Amino acid sequence: MSTATTTPKRADARRNIEAIVEAATTLLAADPDASMLAIAKEAGVGRVTLYGHFPSRPVLIAEVAARAIAHTDHALNAVDTDGDPREAMERLLVATWGLTHRFGGIVVAANQALAPDAVRQAHEEPARRVRMLLERGREQGEFTASMPVEWQLTTIQAVLHAASAAVHRGEITAEQAPSLVSATVIAALTPPG
Amino acid sequence: MSTATTTPKRADARRNIEAIVEAATTLLAADPDASMLAIAKEAGVGRVTLYGHFPSRPVLIAEVAARAIAHTDHALNAVDTDGDPREAMERLLVATWGLTHRFGGIVVAANQALAPDAVRQAHEEPARRVRMLLERGREQGEFTASMPVEWQLTTIQAVLHAASAAVHRGEITAEQAPSLVSATVIAALTPPG
Known part of the structure; x- marks a missing residue:
């Protein structure tokens, strides 16, 4: 076989893999129970192609989760967490909110399909950044030290997930969410008076 | 049949029903997937007796949920929500926390086994009380009006459930929880400065 015939095939396979992962990311984010059939349809590929690249749903979900984690790390690396802790926390929360809302359904799907370790990893790195800033x-x-750091982290995660659920229920809009999350968390970290 | 022979039988049936409902409440609160077999064992009754009174798991869960809702209404009715809104909110949160922690697993079990309407009811009445106090x-x-009431309610529910999960994970103790919930929510409702 000459390179002339293999290269287009490889490029084709790569394009299909990208289309499948992208379709899976979109569908699983909206519905963690999205089926392989729905993902193939959204990606514009057949069942045989889909299962050729990803022999099972957990294999595909693992790839989607790994990419979501890599994307999250990359996005959070870009956030400036220096300077005034409250302003830094606001920046970090707005960035984290976007990722929580975008990848929340994928975490649920991964929770159902993968080992607990794979899922824990998705929260560890974002949580580590928030914790460092919280401690500073x-x-x-600037933030109250009268509550355990663990509890403050738990509260922040709960507010982020609550906002995502509230957007899905139509209670608040995706545009309102980042400022509500940020105002609520900053207030919760700053006792009155 | 004379009353002399039927009364002990009825009393026996009543005792069994109480034992089953009590066992189911305890087990489902800790593990929403608790089986009928485990419930029968905990109640000290046989399978035949259990299924004689509750022909299916959903029927039993419906009874457990109905009693939890009645108990919740009764307990919240006893809370004084007059006077200073912050102090009233603290009292209401401490009472609601106890009920969330005690009946949280039952809500999850009901979510899995019953129609959505039955579950919504469990949150409606407690939410109505918090909303009235929040609006006052x-x-x-005393509380910020710069956020939607719906969002504040969502935040309060999220903090209550997060505290229950944190106790189950061993992050905080059940003794710490009420004051952490109350301090966090009051702070979240009172913007800094």
Whole structure:
């Protein structure tokens, strides 16, 4: 076989893989129970092509989750967490909100299809960044140190997920969500008076 | 049949029903997937007795949920929601926390086994009380009115459920939870400055 015939085939396979992963990311984000059939349809490929690249749903979900984690790390790396802790927390929350809302359904799908370890990883790195900033803000007296850091982290995750669910229910809009999340968390970290 | 022979039988049936419902409440609160077999064992009754009174798991769960809702209404009715809105909110949150933590697993079990309407009811009445107090506090300027009431309600529910999950994970103790929930929610409702 000459390169002339294999290269287009490889390029074709690569395009199909990208289309499948992209379709799976979109569908699973909206519905964690999205089927392989629906994903193939959305990607514009046949069942045989889909299962040729991803022999089972968990294999595909693992790839989608790995990419979501990589994308999340990349996006959070771009956030400036220096300077005033409250302003830094606002920047970090707005970025994290976007990722939570975009990838929330994928975390649910991964929870159902993959081992707990694979899922824990999705939260660890974002949580580590929030924790570091939280600790700095507590030391500087900007955030209250009268509650355990663990509890404050739990509260922040709960508010982020609650906002995503509220957008899905139509209670608030995706445009309102980042400022509501940010105002609510900053207030929760700053006791009255 | 004389009353002398039927009364002990009826009393026996009543005792069994109470034992089954009590066992189901305890087991489902800790594990929403608790089986009928485990419930019968905990209640100290046989399979035949259990299924004689509750022909299916959903029937039993419906009874457990109905009693949890009645108990919740009764407990929340006893809370004084008059006076200073912050103090009233603290009292209401501490009472609601206890019920969320005690009946949380039952809500999950009901979610899986019953129609959505039956489950919505479990949250409606407690939510109505919090909303009324929230609106009064906003009008009096004690709670911020710069966020939608719906979002504030969502935040409160998210913090309550997060606290219950954190206790189950061993992150915080059941003794710490009520004051953390209350301090976090009051802070979230009161913007800094």
